[in-house]
Amino acid sequence: MGVLTSEAVVLRTWPVNEADLIVSFFTRDYGRVKGLAKSALKSRKRFGGALEPMTVARAWFAERPRQELVRLDQLEIVRSPLSAPVDAVRMAVLSLYAELLDQALPEHDPQETVFRLLVSVLEQTTVEQPWMPLTYFQLWMTRLMGLLPDITRCTACGEALHGDEISFSSHADGLFCALHRGGSASALSADSWQVAQRMLRSPVAAFAGEPWTRRRGQDMRRYTLETLERHLERRLRSAEALARL
Secondary structure (H helix, E strand, C coil): CCCEEEEEEEEEEEEECCCEEEEEEEECCCEEEEEEECCCCCCCCCCCCCCCCCCEEEEEEECCCCCCCEEEEEEEEEECHHHCCCCHHHHHHHHHHHHHHHHHCCECCCCHHHHHHHHHHHHHCCCCCCHHHHHHHHHHHHHHCCCCCCCCECCCCCCECCCCCCEECCCCCCEECCCCCCCCCEECCHHHHHHHHHHCCCCHHHHCCCCCCCCCCHHHHHHHHHHHHHHHCCCCHHHHHHHHC
């Protein structure tokens, strides 16, 4: 039983027994993994503060014969979410990243592109600017999960969309033109549509200098969230918490 190592991001933890934790963590090389961290609540040497969700760390772990959980031996912090200022909104956004990945990713399935996406948005998610990286993350997760049809054309008829007539539905994937707008459809603003096209062509860091209020991209976040939740067949509790803030 050899020890494996990989860069990883902690997603969530559950206490078991008096001092042990079950840890869900997303690794660059082995995908999402669940492990048992023995005496994690007591061992500062092996884990320290590395068990905070969205901590980027180097993980050492070993698979155990006939056991669902790996043995998580050590986490060494690369970057902690607590090393930068925090507030309720930033923590809620980080929780949404963690919950979505924990629910959407199959275990032991390497997802290099998703891992790089996560690391890049974590670098941009600050108290001053939480909404831009969240918009970017939801849009790209929708695409990487295969749930985002061509956003430049109407899903129903295939005709090119125009910025002043675009809508989306909570019951169907894709965007729609004015002719195929359903009765319960919601409008998508021209700015959100244009920004989404740019985001699908550019890294998240390219948007760091742009002004980004909570209102900007709100309809795009709603569209991608509804798409993700529909396919996950569950509501994301962290998204509900964020909406209440």
